[in-house]
Amino acid sequence: MQPSSNPSNLPGSGAQQFSLPPPPNGTVPPSFNGQLTATGEISVEKSASASRAVPLQLSGAPFSTAGVNVPPGQPLTGGAPAIPAGAMVANPAPVAAGGQGHQRKAGGGGAARQKTPKAKVMPTELDIEGPTSNTAYQEALNDQQLTVSPQALGFLPSNYWLNLDSSFGELVTKFFQRKNNANCRFPHKLYNALAIVQQDPKMYNLLGVKWITDNVFKVDKxxxxxxxxxxxxxxxxxxxxxxxxxxGFKELNATEIAEIKKTYDVSDVDQDRIRLMHHPMFSKTSDEDSVNRCKWCNTDQKE
Incomplete structure (x- = not known):
């Protein structure tokens, strides 16, 4: 069967398989909305809820379609799964959260090669033993079984996250350590880290933030x-x-800390490494609009 370059001829759902040898120049026809696997098989998907095909793992250099080249390892705009080395994208339009995109692996379901996440910063003060150590942190980055479900935890921004689990290492390198932007603002990172620890308190050893009350949280710098x-x-x-x-976040002063200590165990708070913080628009039960109102401002201009 000859490959079709017009996906509109396909049924309204599911996928059609076509046999096509890998092109010698590493590209597919610009009008072709599909995927090329390592074996030269093309899978075309037509779905009302997904505006592009899901990237597949390919061997060798990245392929391109529709004139779009995406470097290996970069996450897709709009919160789609990260592109593995040698993947390709058929259409740059983002997939809506909760769409029908599925992450697939080439080679008959074989494991896709992934770069080992490396710690960007390792404070020398944490060159110690125990669950907060740099060694334990690096092990967690490499642990593919340590996963997080962003949608289940209510991660922000809500339209950025697909209903897909992510390993802790991927979450660190592709979200927490990304440069702040519209989908990756500091309040989002803080809110999401607190949500993880709220669900699993042991994750405080890796994330360093924790709710103490509905409005006050602890941070290990x-x-x-x-x-x-x-x-x-x-x-x-x-x-x-x-x-x-x-x-707009502020530290609790000594009087406020003393009041908190009457009810909660914050004996490790030293107002240096470990501090208590709050923000009038930021709480455990804040909605997305409130968190979005914690915007960057030039504090020097307030003097």
């Missing part, structure tokens, strides 16, 4: 700075142009 990949942790987090003050 070394652990949280490590997962964000911040090299200058004090300046990046607590300087008045750092992430916390510039987004």
């Amino acid at each position: 070394l652990i949280f700075g490590r997962v964000l990949g911040i090299s200058s942790i004090d300046g990046g987090l607590f300087h008045r142009q750092g992430n916390f003050p510039s987004h």
Whole structure:
């Protein structure tokens, strides 16, 4: 059967398989909306809820369609799964969250090769033994069984996350350590980290933030700075142009901490490495609009 370059001829759902040798120049026809596997098989999917085909693992260099080249390892716009080395994208339009996209592997279901996540920052103070150590953190980055379900935990922004689990290592390298942008703002990273720890308190050892009350949270600057990949942790987090003050977060003062201590165990809070923080628009039960209102502002201009 000859391959079709017009997906509109296909049925309204499912996939059709066509035999096509891999083109010598590493491209497929620009009008072809499909996927090329490592064996030269093309899978075309037509779905009302997905605006592009899901990337497949390919051997060798990336392929391109519709004039779009996507470097290996970069996440897709709109929260779709990250592109593995040698993948291709048929259509740059984002897939809506909860669409029918499925992550597939080439080679008859064989394991796709993935780069081993490497820690961006390893504070020397955490060159210790125990669950908060740099060694334990690196092991967690490489643990493919340590997974998170972003949609189930209510990750923000809500339209960014697909209903797909992610390994902790992938979440760190492709979200927490990405440069702040519209889909990856500091309040989003903080809110999502707190949601993970709320569901599994042991994850505090890897993320360094934890709700104490509905409105007050604890932050270990070394652990949280490590997962964000911040090299200058004090300046990046607590300087008045750092992430916390510039987004309107404030530390509790000694009087407020003493009041918290009457009810909660915060004996490890030293107002240096471990601090208590709050924000009038940011709480355990905040909706997305409230969190989005924690916007960056130039605190120097407020003087």
